[in-house]
Amino acid sequence: MISGFEKWIPLGAVLFDSLIGDPRSRLHPVVLIGNYISLLEKALRRTAHSPLCQQAAGAVLVFAVLGTTYAVVWLIVAGLQWLDPLAVFWGEALILSFAITPRSLASAGKEICQYLLDGNLEQARYKVGWIVGRDTQQLDEREVTRATVETVAENIVDGIISPLIYFAIGGAPLAFLYRAVNTLDSMVGYKNDKYLYFGRVAARVDDIFNYIPARLTGIMLVIAALLLGYNARGSVKMILRDAAKHPSPNSGIAEAGVAGALGVRLGGLNYYGGVASLRAYMGDEENTLSAVYIQKTVQIMYAVTAICVLLLIVSKW
Known part of the structure; x- marks a missing residue:
């Protein structure tokens, strides 16, 4: 506990994030982590051919990236x-703002929503392709909406709540260690x-780190x-009924919770x-x-x- x-x-x-967002820069900390991952991956994969060697090399990648980041x-x-003390406050607040993404999620969601409201389905498909991995060229309005709602809902956990919780536990170093995990x-x-x-170790570590934050997110949702x-009540019902159907042990909680809260159905046929x-x-x-429903999901996210944030302040961590 701190005082x-x-x-x-x-x-x-959160205030920093709302003011400056997620600057698109080669010097952004997450971009630097991504570049570091790519560099190490190339080096480690050169000699890793068998499944066992690949898994071992992936484990080395994870420990190297997490250790360096922390x-x-x-x-x-x-x-x-x-x-x-003020330098610590503003410095850690700025560092933490780079680990959370509420403004980026909201901006992406609102932009896609506006294209749909304007009847510009082609541009909405193009923009949703920036935030999802599925094929988007043939999506209709409903499917563009579904893809956006699912992405915003899922990222409530790994883009906001998990970094905040790990900051509360271990300050900016642990928050950014989590961002490296993600x-x-x-x-x-x-x-x-x-x-x-x-990538097996990386995926398992991410599942472990998000396990408790995802369930806390369900309660807050x-x-x-x-x-x-x-x-x-519908949110609670769908979390209990449907969350476990998701291939991720964590992402389904937020997606099912949002689906229940808004009275909509998520999931369905995707193409990759x-x-x-x-x-x-x-x-x-x-x-x-x-x-x-994109707008409503953004409201829930905020x-x-x-x-x-209020719970962290009141509890004094």
């Missing part, structure tokens, strides 16, 4: 502590021919639904590189998906963020 103004750092991070951020924070999973944690073995006047993949349905189709 004093440091408990306000998460709020400062050490670098720890040194930065240690340097700030030589200055004064970046590793997004780059190598795939179940395909290339990464089935090499129900509270958010209640405060916003959405169907909190032209290959069909059926995602289990979550939620009941009480309402037909349309652009307005409400969950506010609840988490």
Whole structure:
């Protein structure tokens, strides 16, 4: 537990994020982590041919990236502590703001929503392709909406709540260690021919790190639904009924919770590189998906963020 103004750092991070967002720069910390992962991956994969060697090389990648990330951020924070308390506050708030993504999620969702409202389906398909891995060229309005709602809902956990919780536990170094975990999973944690073995450790570590935050997110999501006047009871019902259907042990909680809160059905048939993949349905189709549900999902995302920050401040961690 800490005392004093440091408990306000998460709020400062959210304010920084709302003001400057996620700058598109080669020097952005997450971009640097991604470049580091790519560099190490190339070196490690040169001699890793058998499944066992690939899995071992993937484990080395994970430990190297996490160790380096934690050490670098720890040194930065240690340097700030030589200055004064305000330097620590603003420095850690800025660092944490690079680990959370509420503004980026909201901006992407609102942009796609506006294209749909304007009847510009082609541009909506193009933009949703920036935030999802599935094929988007043939999606209709409902499917563009579904893809956007699912992505915003899923990223409430790994783009906001998990970094905040790990900051509360271990400060900026642990928050960015988590961001490195998530970046590793997004780059190598795939179940395909290339990464089935090499990315296995990264995927498992990401599952472990998100396990508790995802379940806390489920609770906060129900509270958010209640405060916003959405169907909190439906949110609870769908989390209990449908969350486990998701291929991820964690992502299904937020997606099912949002589906229940809004009375919509998520999941269905997706295509990846032209290959069909059926995602289990979550939620009941009480309402037909349309652009307005993107706006409502963004509202839920912001409400969950506010609840988490408030709880961290009140609890003093």
